[in-house]
Amino acid sequence: MGKQSFELLILGTTSASPGADRNLSGQLLNIAERHCLIDCGEATQIQLRRYKVKFQGIDHIFISHMHGDHIFGLPGLLSSMHLLGRKQALNIYAPAELKELTELTLKLSDTKLNFFIHWRSTDNKGSHMLFEDDKICVHSFPLKHRIACTGFIFREKPLPRKIDKFLLEKHGVSTADIQLLRQGDDVTNAEGEYIQNHMVTKDPDPARAYAYCSDTAYDPELVQWVRGVDLLYHESTFLNDMSERAKKTYHSTAQQAATIAKEANVKHLLLGHFSARYRELDNFQTEAIQIFQPCSLAHDGKKIKI
């Protein structure tokens, strides 16, 4: 059995207003074949097209906060999903105001969707479970921004034990018992011998996690929520020489993002949400790696296996 999919596609990396080669916030996460869109800046649907993502494969949309550079792509995307014949329901996890805004936009533009939207309001006091099934779970956690804002953490459920086919045959275990073995049970073979689980299985890979920290001021409180994740995306709108501006606008610098990554002992840091004032981004990496490595910069179209 191949590894369960867990891959991030970056759709946009700039803040406030788009540039020719840097779109606004948006990411697509494939976790165990659950396709999640995270934030939806203007033109996110064009980015999805550009990187050949099927709109109808998206069943969950997570929105961090109500600033326009994170949401203005939503009505257009919903309208396209409708025009493309979507029937299956869509789940949107977002501040309560987004439901109001979207419903009004659709109403006033005479757009009637042929599919149902399950809205779930986020709450930025504490951490909350937003979604769970047999393979994954998603929680929100509070960020420190000018308006209510949440981060999201996507976790795999513990993976099944790995079956050793050779040992399975050697011990005469029926393939019908594979499901029991995967979940850690012992079994009996055709000769009535008791086969302990560890005789024919190996430990699974550790469950992986991805944390998304959208717009936020430097906030050491974040460390508790993102501790030990495999990949941490943290905004870095500014470089450290603009830390005063960062503080005033409730954003972070590369150095501050790296400090959170270090304190939380994550495995990899990904920086994004760069201010449009920066053309060259190399300095973000240079600044961050003085504090924490490995660190990479997001760019539109970048794919990262977690």
Ligand SMILES: [Zn+2]
């Ligand atoms: Zn914002």
